[in-house]
Amino acid sequence: MTDRDGAGASLGPAARAAIELLAPFVSGDALICDPVELATYECDGLTQFKARPAFAVLAGSSEDVQRVVGACARLKLPFVARGSGTGLSGGSVPNAEGALLVTSRMRTVLEVRAQDQRATLEPGVTNLEVSQAALPYGLFYAPDPSSQQVCSVGGNVAENSGGAHCLKYGFTTNHVMGLEVVTPDGEVVELGGPTGEVPGYDLVGAFVGSEGTLGVATKVTVRLLRLPEAVQTLLAAFADIDSAGKAVSAIIAAGLIPAAIEMMDALAISAAEKAVRCEYPEGAGAVLIVELDGPASEVAEGLADAERQCLDNGAFEIRIAADDAERARIWRGRKSAFAAMGRLSPAYIVQDGVVPRSDLSEVLHEIARLSDEAGIRVANVFHAGDGNLHPLVLYDDGVDGEEERAEELSTEILDLCISHGGSITGEHGVGLDKLAAMTKMFGEDDLETMLMLRRAFDPQGICNPGKAVPTPRLCGEPPRPRQGAHPLQQQGVAELF
Amino acid sequence: MPALAELERVCPARARRGEPADSVDGVVPDIVVSPRGTAEVAGALQVAGNFGLRVVARGAGTKLDWGNPPESADLVVDLSQMGEIIEHESGDLVARAQAGTTLAHMSEIFSRMGQRFPVDEVVAGSTVGGVVATGLSGPGRYLNGAVRDLVLGATVVRADGVVVRAGSKVVKNVAGYDLAKLFTGSYGTLGILTELTLKLKPVPKEQRFVVASYPQPADLGRALPALLTCQAAPTAIELERTAPDGPLQLSVLVEGRPGPVELRSAEVASVLGAADVSPVPPARWAQLPGPVSLKFTSVLSGVPAVVQGASSLARDHALQASIAGSAGTGVLFMGLPGDVRAEVLRPLLEDLRRCCALFGGHVVVLRAPASLKAALDVWGPVKGVELMRRVKQAFDPGRRLAPGRFVGGI
Numbered sequence: 007m008t009d010r011d012g013a014g015a016s017l018g019p020a021a022r023a024a025i026e027l028l029a030p031f032v033s034g035d036a037l038i039c040d041p042v043e044l045a046t047y048e049c050d051g052l053t054q055f056k057a058r059p060a061f062a063v064l065a066g067s068s069e070d071v072q073r074v075v076g077a078c079a080r081l082k083l084p085f086v087a088r089g090s091g092t093g094l095s096g097g098s099v100p101n102a103e104g105a106l107l108v109t110s111r112m113r114t115v116l117e118v119r120a121q122d123q124r125a126t127l128e129p130g131v132t133n134l135e136v137s138q139a140a141l142p143y144g145l146f147y148a149p150d151p152s153s154q155q156v157c158s159v160g161g162n163v164a165e166n167s168g169g170a171h172c173l174k175y176g177f178t179t180n181h182v183m184g185l186e187v188v189t190p191d192g193e194v195v196e197l198g199g200p201t202g203e204v205p206g207y208d209l210v211g212a213f214v215g216s217e218g219t220l221g222v223a224t225k226v227t228v229r230l231l232r233l234p235e236a237v238q239t240l241l242a243a244f245a246d247i248d249s250a251g252k253a254v255s256a257i258i259a260a261g262l263i264p265a266a267i268e269m270m271d272a273l274a275i276s277a278a279e280k281a282v283r284c285e286y287p288e289g290a291g292a293v294l295i296v297e298l299d300g301p302a303s304e305v306a307e308g309l310a311d312a313e314r315q316c317l318d319n320g321a322f323e324i325r326i327a328a329d330d331a332e333r334a335r336i337w338r339g340r341k342s343a344f345a346a347m348g349r350l351s352p353a354y355i356v357q358d359g360v361v362p363r364s365d366l367s368e369v370l371h372e373i374a375r376l377s378d379e380a381g382i383r384v385a386n387v388f389h390a391g392d393g394n395l396h397p398l399v400l401y402d403d404g405v406d407g408e409e410e411r412a413e414e415l416s417t418e419i420l421d422l423c424i425s426h427g428g429s430i431t432g433e434h435g436v437g438l439d440k441l442a443a444m445t446k447m448f449g450e451d452d453l454e455t456m457l458m459l460r461r462a463f464d465p466q467g468i469c470n471p472g473k474a475v476p477t478p479r480l481c482g483e484p485p486r487p488r489q490g491a492h493p494l495q496q497q498g499v500a501e502l503f
Numbered sequence: 504m505p506a507l508a509e510l511e512r513v514c515p516a517r518a519r520r521g522e523p524a525d526s527v528d529g530v531v532p533d534i535v536v537s538p539r540g541t542a543e544v545a546g547a548l549q550v551a552g553n554f555g556l557r558v559v560a561r562g563a564g565t566k567l568d569w570g571n572p573p574e575s576a577d578l579v580v581d582l583s584q585m586g587e588i589i590e591h592e593s594g595d596l597v598a599r600a601q602a603g604t605t606l607a608h609m610s611e612i613f614s615r616m617g618q619r620f621p622v623d624e625v626v627a628g629s630t631v632g633g634v635v636a637t638g639l640s641g642p643g644r645y646l647n648g649a650v651r652d653l654v655l656g657a658t659v660v661r662a663d664g665v666v667v668r669a670g671s672k673v674v675k676n677v678a679g680y681d682l683a684k685l686f687t688g689s690y691g692t693l694g695i696l697t698e699l700t701l702k703l704k705p706v707p708k709e710q711r712f713v714v715a716s717y718p719q720p721a722d723l724g725r726a727l728p729a730l731l732t733c734q735a736a737p738t739a740i741e742l743e744r745t746a747p748d749g750p751l752q753l754s755v756l757v758e759g760r761p762g763p764v765e766l767r768s769a770e771v772a773s774v775l776g777a778a779d780v781s782p783v784p785p786a787r788w789a790q791l792p793g794p795v796s797l798k799f800t801s802v803l804s805g806v807p808a809v810v811q812g813a814s815s816l817a818r819d820h821a822l823q824a825s826i827a828g829s830a831g832t833g834v835l836f837m838g839l840p841g842d843v844r845a846e847v848l849r850p851l852l853e854d855l856r857r858c859c860a861l862f863g864g865h866v867v868v869l870r871a872p873a874s875l876k877a878a879l880d881v882w883g884p885v886k887g888v889e890l891m892r893r894v895k896q897a898f899d900p901g902r903r904l905a906p907g908r909f910v911g912g913i
Contacts, residue, residue: 038533043545121728121804144732166677179681180652195887200863201800201833206885207693208638208651217679227857234735254872255594261705301736303763327692361671364594395597429676438676447678450670455667455898456680462897464889475679 017101020081021060026106027077032070036111038062041054043124047106050093051153051306055438059086059100064108068186068194068224074107075222076192084468089130089158089220093165094356095437096472097217104468107222110162115139116225119486124183126227129160133167136228140180145230148175151433152341163223166215169434170340171390174265174363179214186225187213189462200227212459217435217474220463234299237265239327241288242294242316247271247386250292251367254317254390257296259365267391271370273350274343274385274398280344284339287323294321294390295340303442307451338423343365343387346397350385351400353409356414359423360432363393372422374395382408394432395423421446441476506554508580512534513546517584520690522781525579527559527840528572529873532579534679539584540601541658541666541697548695549664551578551903552858558662559905560691562630563604570608570690571881574907580695582632588612589698590672597655602632602696618703621647623789632696638688642739645831647704656700657683659693662899672700677855685894691905692913693898701874707758710738712770714785715775717751720814723846724807726753730776731803735767738833743787744810747818751810753830792825792838795848796870799855805862813837814857820851833864845878856883881906882910 016026017039019102030036038044039061060083065071070467071087078085084104091098100106109299112128115135119125120143125136134145150169151157158165163185168177175181181203187195197209213220244250254267270278274293278284286293294316294387298308313324327333347354361369370386377384386397397419401412420430420443430436430443444453456475463469510518514536514824519913521532534556538544551558556577561567585601586608592598593616600609606624609631615617622634623641633639635657640649642786647653656670660684669682717723722835723742730740730753739756757768772778799810811827813835817824822843829837837855848871856866868881885891888911895902895913906912 082656088552110751119802119804122802123731124802166681168675172675176648176652177675177677177685194650195886195890197890198867199886200802201865201866203649203800203832204865204885205865205882206888207891208684208688209887209894210889211651211681212894213686215681232732232734232736234736258594258596261708263705272841285851301734301759301763301767303766304736304759307760307763317898360671360675362592362597362673364592389675392674427671428670428673430678432675433672433677440678443681447671451665451680452668455661455665455669459680459682459685459894462893498858 017060019229020083021103021105024077024081024083024105025061028073028490031073032063032262033249035062036066038064042268047088047091048102050088050091050096050098052094052096052439055096055099057100057102057187059106060103060159062106062108062357064111068188071107071109071188071222072192072194074105075188075190077194077465078105079190080469082466082468084471086159086470087218089161090132090156092153092157093161093437094358094434095105095431095439097435101471109222110158112224118143120145122200123230125230126225127159127389129163129223129226131159133157133159133162138264140230144233146233147228148181148231149178154345159226160223161227163214164216164218165433165435170266173267173389174263177463179211181229182210182214182226183229184227185210185213185223187221187223189221190466190469198227201356202229205421218438218470219460219474221469231400236302236305237297237299237333238305239317239333240296240309241311241325242293242296243284243290243323244294244320244321247290247370250294251370251390252295253316253319253321254366255364256319260311260315262298262311264296264312265299266295266297267386268340269293269386269390270340270343271386273383274387275339277350277385278339279348282338282348284335284342286339295336333415338367345387347398347400349381351402353375353403354430355399355412357395357397357399357419358431358434359395359420359428361393361426361428362394365426366390366393369395369422369426373419376415376418377394380411382412382415384415389432392432393428424453435475438473444476504533504673506550506556507534509550509553510534510547513550514538515545519822520763521579527576527579528568530572530576532559532576534577535579535581535594537581537584541660544580544660544695544697545664547578547580548660548662555901557612557903557906560636560695561632562633563605563628565626566633566639569637569869569874570908572877572908575906580696582630585697591616592617595674597700598703599672599698599700600631601698603630605630606634613703614706617706618818619706620653620701621704622650622653625789625791631699631701634701635687635696636689636691642741642829643738643833645829646736651684653702654683654687654699657686657696658698659686660695660697662694662901662904667694670700674702690909692909693904709764710756710758710763711764711780711782712784713757713768713771713775713778713780715753715778717753720751720807720811722752723753723810723830726775727806729890730755730771731768731831733772733774736770737831738859740829741788741827742804742810742830743827744814745825745847747814747824752785752881754788786828792827792836793870794841795839797837797839797852797855798864798869799835799837799859799866800864801862802834802860802864803833803865805831806833806835808858809862809864810835813855816851816854816858822847822851841872843875845875848875849879849897852879885910
C-alpha cells in the first residue's frame with residue numbers, strides 16, 4: 007500500500023472502510039491509494055474520459071477479486087474492473103468514489119487441453135498469448151483484435167471483441183465456452199463449462215459483451231481451433247470505392263466466406279503510404295484486402311474466384327502474397343492506417359458503426375456528401391466483409407469551431423448507420439462514449455429490458471455503473487473527439503482497431 | 504369466460520377453448536390463441552397479465568413435451584399462424600422470419616438464392632422459434648456453430664406484454680446486452696419469441712458423407728483425435744451406436760467445391776480407415792434417437808469413454824439403448840424404449856450423470872412421457888441456478904411463462 011494517509015483526506019467513508027477491510031489481505035504494492043500512482047489508471051484508450059478512482063487493487067488471484075468485490079458489495083461502493091486499458095469507449099474509466107480492480111497481474115495460462123481443443127486463462131492473459139500457448143499443438147484462438155499484443159482476454163470478454171477475421175470466425179462470444187465470474191454481490195459462479203453446452207440460461211452469452219457491468223470474469227475457458235492448412239491474401243486496387251464495394255458484394259454472392267475482407271479509401275491509403283510506405287498500387291481510389299483460409303484445395307479455388315470477382319468489378323491491379331512476408335507487407339498498410347492519420351490531420355475522431363453489407367456503397371456516398379457539406383475530411387478504413395465502418399473524421403483542433411463540426415459529422419455518420427438498420431458499434435462498445443446513441447438505436451422498452459438483466463446480476467447498481475446501457479438520467483451526452491494517437495500506439499506497442 | 508372474450512378482442516376469430524389435443528405435456532390449456540403478428544401476441548400477453556393466466560408458447564408443437572411439464576397452462580399462444588419470412592437480404596446473408604416459420608420453409612426459400620440457415624432439422628416439422636427456444640442444434644454445429652451463434656436478433660414479447668427488440672439485423676453488433684442469446688434455449692420461460700433475425704450461410708456446391716464402422720469404442724479413441732487434427736475441415740462429425748454391444752459408426756460430412764470435396768473426403772476416409780464415401784447421408788442422419796431421449800455431453804477427449812460408459816450402463820440395466828450425436832462437439836443423445844420404467848431409468852440417469860461429470864458433461868432428459876419425468880430429475884444439477892432464478896424473477900416476476908418447465912423449477 008502506498009501513501010494511504012495522504013490520500014485519505016479525499017476519500018469517502020465507504021472507500022475508506024473498504025481500504026481498511028482489504029489492507030490486511032492485499033500485499034503492499036497491490037493496493038494503490040496514492041493519487042499520483044492512480045493517475046496511471048484514469049482512462050482507457052479513449053483518453054478524453056478521465057476519472058481517478060478512490061483506490062485501486064492489482065488483483066493477483068480470484069480470491070483477491072472476490073475480496074474486493076465482496077467489500078464493495080458490503081459497503082455499497084462502486085467498482086470498475088480493468089484489464090489492459092485498451093478499450094475505445096471509456097468502458098473501464100474508473101468511478102471517482104469507488105474501487106478500480108486491475109486484472110493485468112492475473113496472467114497465467116491455467117490450462118491448454120489440446121485434445122479437448124480448449125484453454126483456460128486468467129483474465130489478464132493477453133489475446134496473443136492465448137494463440138501462442140496453443141501454437142505448439144497446431145491450434146489457435148480465433149478472435150484477433152488489432153490490439154492483440156496488449157489487450158487482455160478479460161477485456162475481450164467484456165467487449166465481445168472481434169478482429170479482422172471475424173467475418174469467418176465470429177466474435178469472442180462464439181469462442182467462450184465457460185467463465186468463472188465474481189458477481190457484483192461477491193459470489194463466485196461458474197457459467198457455461200468445459201463442454202460449452204450446459205443446461206440453463208445462456209448466461210455466458212449474456213455476460214460476454216456486457217462491458218464489465220455484470221461482474222468480473224476471473225477464469226475464461228475458450229475454444230481453440232485447428233490452424234488452417236493454407237492462408238492466401240490478395241490485394242486488389244480499384245479506381246473508386248464503388249467498384250471495390252461491388253467486388254465485395256460479388257465475392258459474397260459467389261458463396262465465398264473469406265476470413266477477412268478489408269477496405270481502405272484513397273485518403274486512408276495516402277496516410278498509410280506516408281506512414282509506412284506500404285506501396286499500394288498507385289492511383290488506387292480504394293483497395294481491398296481479401297484473405298482466405300482453410301483446406302489448401304478449397305483456398306486455391308476460392309482465391310481464383312475472388313480474383314475473378316475483383317477483376318470483373320474493375321480491379322486494375324491484383325497482388326497475391328507469395329509468402330508470409332508478403333502477406334505481412336499487404337497487411338502493414340491496413341494495420342498502420344489509424345495511427346497514420348496523425349500525418350494527415352492534427353486531430354481525428356474514430357467512429358465505429360455497422361451497416362448491412364449490401365448498403366455499403368450507398369452509405370459511403372452519403373458519408374462523402376456529409377463530409378463535403380461540413381468541409382471536414384473523412385477517411386475510411388473498415389471491415390467491408392461485415393459492414394463494419396471505421397470512418398476517421400479529420401479536423402484541426404487549432405481552428406475555431408472545427409472540433410464541434412467534426413463531432414457533429416461523426417454523430418451524423420452514426421445516425422446514418424442507424425437509419426440503414428445498422429448498429430452504433432461493431433466492436434468498440436458503448437462504454438461512456440455512446441450512451442446517447444443507444445437511445446437512438448433502441449427504444450425505451452428495449453433498454454429497460456437490458457436493465458432488468460443488469461439488476462438481476464447487480465441489484466445494488468455498483469458494478470461499472472453508468473456504462474454500456476443508459477439509464478434515463480444519463481442520456482444526452484454528446485460524443486467526444488479523439489485527439490492524437492493512443493499512448494500505446496505512440497510507443498509502438500500496439501495497433502488499435 | 505371473460506379472459507376468452509378479451510382474447511377474442513385482441514386476436515379476432517383466433518381465440519378458442521383448449522382441447523385435449525392442445526395438451527402441453529399432459530396439461531390441457533383453457534384457451535388457445537393464434538396471433539398473426541407480434542402486436543397480437545403482445546395483446547394476448549397483456550390480457551393474460553390482467554387475468555393472471557399462465558402461458559405456454561407453441562410453434563409446431565414438436566418439442567412441447569421437452570423439459571418438465573408446466574405446473575399449469577391456462578393459455579397456449581400458438582405461433583403456427585406466424586410463418587412468414589419477413590426479409591431475406593441475400594447480399595447480407597441475413598434473414599428475418601416470424602417464429603412460426605418452419606425450418607423446411609426457410610430451407611426452400613433461402614436455397615433459391617443458394618443460401619441456408621445452417622441448423623439441421625433434427626425434429627421433423629420444427630419451427631425456427633421452437634428450435635431457438637430449445638437451443639436445438641444438429642450435426643452442422645461442428646462447423647457452423649450452435650443455434651445461439653446464428654441468431655443475430657430477436658423480437659420478444661415479455662410476460663407483461665411489452666415488445667422488446669434485441670440485437671440487430673447486422674452481423675456485427677456489440678451495442679448493449681446480447682439479449683437474443685439469453686432468450687435462446689430459455690424454453691419460453693423469459694418471453695415469447697415472435698421474430699428472429701438469423702445469420703445465413705452459402706449452400707456448398709457439393710457434399711460427401713464419409714462413413715466408417717468400428718467394433719469397439721476404443722477404436723473411436725483412435726479415429727476421433729486424428730479426425731479433429733486433420734486438415735479436411737468437415738462440417739459435421741457424427742457417431743451412432745444402435746445397440747449397446749453393436750458396432751460404432753462414424754459419419755463425417757465434408758462440404759465445399761466439387762474438386763476439393765473429393766480430395767478432402769478422401770483424406771477423411773484415409774483417417775478413418777475402411778470407409779464409404781457417398782453423396783447421400785447415412786440412415787438416421789441428423790435424427791434424434793428415441794422415443795425417450797436423453798442428451799449427454801462430454802469434453803471432446805471424453806467422448807469415447809462416455810459412449811462406452813453409456814453403453815455399459817444401458818446393458819447393465821438391460822435396456823435397448825441407441826446412441827447418436829456429435830462426436831466432434833461432445834453433444835450426444837441416447838434413445839430408450841417408450842415403455843422404460845422409472846425404477847430402471849432413474850438409476851441409469853444417476854450413473855450416467857456421474858460418468859459424464861467426470862468429463863465435464865451433463866445429462867438432461869429431453870423427451871419422455873410426463874408420468875416418467877415426474878419421477879426423474881429432468882435437468883439435473885445446474886451451476887449458477889440461483890443467478891438464473893434472479894434473471895427469471897426480473898423478467899417474469901409472476902412466474903406466468905411456462906412455470907416449472909426449466910432448470911431448477913424455473
